[in-house]
Amino acid sequence: MYLDDEMNVIDIDEAIAQKKELIEKAKELSESETGDVSRECARLRRRWRRIPYWESAYEDQLANEFDGYMNTVYSRRHLVAAANAEAKAALVEDMKNMDVAKRGNVMEETLDRWKKIGSAGKEEDDRLWKEFSTARREYFAKRQEHFEEVKKHYAEAKEIKAQLVEEARSLSEVNDFYKTANKFEELLDRWKEAGFCGDRQAEDAMWAEFNEFRRDFFRRRAEFFSEVHARQKEAYQGKKALVEEAREILDRADNTREDTQRMKDLNARWRELGSCGKDREDKIWKEFRQIMDSYFEGLRGDRQERQARQKEHLGDLRTRKLEQIASQRRQIEHLRQEALETLSEREANEIEEEIADKEEFIKELEAQIADLDAKTAE
Numbered sequence: 550m551y552l553d554d555e556m557n558v559i560d561i562d563e564a565i566a567q568k569k570e571l572i573e574k575a576k577e578l579s580e581s582e583t584g585d586v587s588r589e590c591a592r593l594r595r596r597w598r599r600i601p602y603w604e605s606a607y608e609d610q611l612a613n614e615f616d617g618y619m620n621t622v623y624s625r626r627h628l629v630a631a632a633n634a635e636a637k638a639a640l641v642e643d644m645k646n647m648d649v650a651k652r653g654n655v656m657e658e659t660l661d662r663w664k665k666i667g668s669a670g671k672e673e674d675d676r677l678w679k680e681f682s683t684a685r686r687e688y689f690a691k692r693q694e695h696f697e698e699v700k701k702h703y704a705e706a707k708e709i710k711a712q713l714v715e716e717a718r719s720l721s722e723v724n725d726f727y728k729t730a731n732k733f734e735e736l737l738d739r740w741k742e743a744g745f746c747g748d749r750q751a752e753d754a755m756w757a758e759f760n761e762f763r764r765d766f767f768r769r770r771a772e773f774f775s776e777v778h779a780r781q782k783e784a785y786q787g788k789k790a791l792v793e794e795a796r797e798i799l800d801r802a803d804n805t806r807e808d809t810q811r812m813k814d815l816n817a818r819w820r821e822l823g824s825c826g827k828d829r830e831d832k833i834w835k836e837f838r839q840i841m842d843s844y845f846e847g848l849r850g851d852r853q854e855r856q857a858r859q860k861e862h863l864g865d866l867r868t869r870k871l872e873q874i875a876s877q878r879r880q881i882e883h884l885r886q887e888a889l890e891t892l893s894e895r896e897a898n899e900i901e902e903e904i905a906d907k908e909e910f911i912k913e914l915e916a917q918i919a920d921l922d923a924k925t926a927e
Contacts, residue, residue, distance in 0.1 A: 561603040568611045571597050575618035590622050634669035637677040644684035649692045656685060703747030710755045713740055717762035726770045727882050733763055734885070767886060774883055778826070785825035788833050791815050795840045804847055812844055816861075820868055827876045834869060860925055867921045870914045877907045877914075 571593055578589055597615060602608060644659055663681060668674055713736055720736070723729045740759065746752050795815050798808050819837065824830055845862075881904050888900045 561601075561605065564601045564603060565608065565611065567600050568597065568608070568615065571600075572611060572615050572618065575615055575622070579618045579621040590619060594619070630669050630673070633667045634673050634677065636666045637663065637669060637674075637681065640666070641677060641680045641684050644681060644688055647688050649688065649694075655692075656689065659685065700747070702744065706743045707746035707748070707751065707755075709743040710740060710746060710752075710759070713743070714755055714759045714762070717759050721762040721766045723766070724769075724773075726773050727878065729766065730770060730882055730885055733766060734889070737763070767889070770882075770886065774879070774886075777879065781824060781826040781829075784822040785829050785833065787822045788819060788825060788837065791819055791822075792833065792837050792840065795837060795844070799840050799844045802847070804844075808844075812841060813861075816841065816865060820865075824872045824876045827873065827880060830873070830876065863921050863925050867918055867925075870918050870921070874911050874914050877911050881907050 575593055578593070640659065640662055647655060647659075669677065717733070717736055720729055720732055736759075740756075746755075795812060798811060801808070825833065884900050884904050884907075888897050
């Protein structure tokens, strides 16, 4: 006969019933996916040891079943501890590699994540906590250093942008619309490279002032080119009239000295009119030049006169090509203005390609001028 802790008599049947009850609890514990099973395992073990053992084979069978469930629980507990250790080690690595510019309260966030992971065993917890604490301290030191650098950059950016505002102010009244437009592009590139100055209100105020100077310049530039286009239109009408006058002399075919002088005068007046824009200039110049060439080819004269005409022709060609170069450069400046104002990347790329074509054409004209100069010197 056995007595329990409360002095109750426990026979073999009662002992077996109690052990079966503990086996059911051990089974439930082995199947549980959550919670801390360590304390519950220890409690079940203690209760099992307090139940009398009657040295029967059936009791041995029950003991083996109970131990099996307990071993399952202990194995799972070791797996959980290993998983927790892996999670904490990963958090240590995250802390070591954390971006110092990351916004938010990183120190509290990572500590909360650590607390939620659970135990990996006392020794492993102590070791990993030491690594975690060291990583947090190092992160904090690097973060402090980072923000000191950021503050320094903000101060430098503010100083640079204030200087750019003054440079934009001085350029806004310049009348060299070709070179100054390029300088404004350079100022804008430098503005972007300077970065944020750390103060949104100051940043917006400086940008508004800087951009207003840019707008003033390009507004005056647009007005200038509008006047240029008006002059080109007037030049085109004048050159059309010269073409008709030259054609009339050619068709009359008198080839008198007076007609020859008139043709030379027409050529001089042509140069005085200036360019009428590349698109129309090339076509009307070709028409005028063909008429002039046809007229002078019909003239007969001595060698000296022919040579003089040839040099004059080369000079005209040279002047024409210089006018074409000037026209191309004006068009390039106009395209660069369009590139500044466009919001489409595709249109901006197309404009850049057109600018490149015009710059290549300028090189060809310069080479042709050099060839004309060589012929004139012969």
